[in-house]
Amino acid sequence: MTRDVQYGTAVASVYDTLIAPAMPTGEAVDRLRPHVAGGRVLEIGVGTGRIAAPVASIAAHVVGVDNSEPMLEQFRAKGLPGNVELVRADFRRPLPVTGTFTAAYSTMGSLACVSSRDELTRALTHVRQALEPGAALSLEYYSTATYRPLVALHTLTVPTPDRPGTTTFTVTLDDADILTMDTRIDEDGKAPVLFGEQILLIERDDVEACLARAGFTVEDVAPAGEHEPYDWYTARADG
Secondary structure (H helix, E strand, O other): OOOOOOOOHHHHHHHHHHHHHHOOOHHHHHHHHHHHOOOEEEEEOOOOOOOHHHHHOOOOEEEEEEOOHHHHHHHHHHOOOOOEEEEEOOOOOOOOOOOOEEEEEEOOOHHHOOOOHHHHHHHHHHHHHOEEEEEEEEEEEEOHHHHHHHHHHOEEEEEOOOOOEEEEEEEEEOOOOEEEEEEEEEEOOOOOEEEEEEEEOOOHHHHHHHHHHOOEEEEEEEOOOOOOOEEEEEEEEOO
16 A cells, blocks of 8 residues: 555455454454544545444444455445445545544554655545544554564564464565565465565654644554554544
């Protein structure tokens, strides 16, 4: 997604069976609940509906934005809740949505799929333009405390959760703070699944500065726990 669609067919083919189960939804939905209950809600990076489906049960309406058609197809195939609308769009450009939203959220680091701090600020500005003044923005962003040690390791192989096989991550970080992570999933008796992603890995102060420049006031940051991938930011759209 840094230059085009990162999470295409390869990721979509294994997302719900191998990737999503490693990231339970309960804690994220509980964090979102006070902001999204009964509201018109925008999700950035809706993917296969991992969070949108449970949020739809407590929000009045959910609009999910994603630039990956294969991921959106996976969500549609499961059956969309009646109050969910999907929009294929790239958040690095103005969002093609109508009306304003009472809350927005982005999980699993979707908003980190940018190439610079300026591009992150523009993406956040596009989100801000879709929100009512005072609306909450909740987002998960890649934690440097977790990912810089992975860069030092360079390669890490772990058992695939709940499956017979392994997942191997190869991680590099360049001078522009672009982290590249290549993933190989080896499941017994099946062909390997290979995909890569690039994200902007920056410190929390930098993320907060981008939020401020985009028109948000940061209310809280919950740092990632040990071995957890994301810090959780809660911000409010300025009036």
